Amino acid sequence: MNGALSPAPIVTAAVLVIGDEILSGRTKDKNIGFIAEYLTNLGIDLREVRVVPDVETEIVDALNALRHRYTYVFTTGGIGPTHDDITADCVAKAFGVSIDYDSRAVAIMKARFDAMGTEMNEARMRMTRIPKGADIVHNKVSAAPGFWIGNVIVMAGVPSIMQAMLDDVAPKLKTGVKMLSETVRADAREGDIGSELGQIAKANPDVIIGSYPFMDENRGPNTNIVVRARDPQKLTAAKRAVEAMLVRIKAALGSVAPR
Numbered sequence: 001m002n003g004a005l006s007p008a009p010i011v012t013a014a015v016l017v018i019g020d021e022i023l024s025g026r027t028k029d030k031n032i033g034f035i036a037e038y039l040t041n042l043g044i045d046l047r048e049v050r051v052v053p054d055v056e057t058e059i060v061d062a063l064n065a066l067r068h069r070y071t072y073v074f075t076t077g078g079i080g081p082t083h084d085d086i087t088a089d090c091v092a093k094a095f096g097v098s099i100d101y102d103s104r105a106v107a108i109m110k111a112r113f114d115a116m117g118t119e120m121n122e123a124r125m126r127m128t129r130i131p132k133g134a135d136i137v138h139n140k141v142s143a144a145p146g147f148w149i150g151n152v153i154v155m156a157g158v159p160s161i162m163q164a165m166l167d168d169v170a171p172k173l174k175t176g177v178k179m180l181s182e183t184v185r186a187d188a189r190e191g192d193i194g195s196e197l198g199q200i201a202k203a204n205p206d207v208i209i210g211s212y213p214f215m216d217e218n219r220g221p222n223t224n225i226v227v228r229a230r231d232p233q234k235l236t237a238a239k240r241a242v243e244a245m246l247v248r249i250k251a252a253l254g255s256v257a258p259r
Contacts, residue, residue: 011176013039014048014066018059018077018087019157022051030159031076038166043175044072054078059090067094067152071174074166077157079146081123087154088147092131095149102130105145112143138168177230182239186223186246189213192253193223196245200238206231207238 015035021027029051036046047070052058059078066073078087092099105128113120127144130136137146137153141164146155148169155165186193190213201209208228216222225242229235 009176011044011072011174012047012070013044013072013074014050014070015046016059016062016066016073016075017049017051017157018054018075019051020053020084022077023053027157031157031162034159034163035074035076035166038170040179042170042173043178044173045176045179054084054086056086056090056093059087060094063091063094063152067150071151073152075152075154076162079127079144079154079156081126085126088129088131091134091147091149091152091154094152095131095133097132097149099129099131101125101128102134102136104136105130108136108138108143108145137165140164140168179228179230180232180235181226181228182235184225184227184239184242184246186211186225187219188223188246188249188253189221190223193225193246193249196249197225197242200241200245204229204234204238204241206234209238209242 015032017029017032019027022029032049039046048066050062050066052062063073063075075087075091078085078090089099106125109124109128110120113124118124130145130147131149134147134149137148137155139145139156139161141161142156142158144156144161146153146165148154153165153169155162190211193211197209197211201207206229210226210228212224212226214222214224227235227239227242229238
């Protein structure tokens, strides 16, 4: 052995958003951005997001595609008490396992509803159906649990509940080296720097460089350049290259008399 350290594995994830109400526009998704930022801070790369309707074949096909491609798949939506909440059944079908009332989930829900003086009816019992072999994902907001089977983590669609479930699973997730990020305000239009920015990106293949135009109230069209990398030295080198490029571009633009 030469003693060299193996590079840390990159941990990847996908989010599968389930629900007709998202696709119809009736409900505006508030979970994707939160999950993306949360995972980034843990050192997990969110690589793909899909939105599917409450249709069994669509959910099962998406699950099977995503779970074989990424380290983790996080699903949101479709685990409530109504007839169209079919996510749990679809996950069981994707994994080829049975699904039934789970004694752990029943105990959690019964304690919750007994304390509230609420009947544990058939609809509420639906939320205790968990695929065989799955672990419980706890929910400190409303008690109704999610679950974790294989590399698929099934969470509620309600943002506050989803966030509680994410907090519950976070300590158990594998994580990689965190992606570092620096933002440089260009004070130039995106079209003025596009070619040079492309050259810098080509010269720094281990760095992700993105440009994001915005409207500055004082200057008009402007651009933020975001530089991302796992290696801090490569990040710094690319950022310096961007800053030097901006100095050159702005000097050149300043030498051209406006018409």
